[in-house]
Amino acid sequence: GAGVSQSPRYKVAKRGQDVALRCDPISGHVSLFWYQQALGQGPEFLTYFQNEAQLDKSGLPSDRFFAERPEGSVSTLKIQRTQQEDSAVYLCASSLESTTRDYEQYFGPGTRLTVT
């Protein structure tokens, strides 16, 4: 079956540009997470959705970062006025249930963002 997909896979942006990263979770998965993975590091939590509700955005590094999941399926992570420190791989993951601590997450391949 289809897994989690992300697009684009690679994105090069000039400093100051806005970018939008898309995540298509597994159909029927309630929970959706966004992570930022810097080179040589593990994924760092950004934000969490349960269906269309954004329940936690405590990991977003600044108000330039915005995420939405308006119909409870596809999600978009938007970064405004990109900075060089935003360069990283952005991972999306979905999970079947809302009680996420018990359940494993299914990860997409990630979007590698390079800000020049």
Place this chain on the structure above:
Amino acid sequence: AQSVAQPEDQVKVAEGNPLTVKCTYSVSGNPYLFWYVQYPNRGLQFLLKYITGDNLVKGSYGFEAEFNKSQTSFHLKKPSALVSDSALYFCAVTGSYIPTFGRGTSLIVHP
């Protein structure tokens, strides 16, 4: 606050030998522990998890992990390594609902 430590950046073993990838954690309350594997240019894939019950957990591809509450450890093991096991391995702990991942350990299995 919860945290995960993977003390080895890299582990090298010969094919056919047993392997261990170490993980220790810190969390308030009961830990929910996970191992994921990441191949180049691919997302993380779930290997196994400990929620409750038997301390020895068996997972995908012949991997297993042992939960040790007194040592707050959850080491990943495999009795006989394959070259195809070479990848990046991440340990994660969840106390509430947000997982915290370790930095990852690069496993290299040489022929």
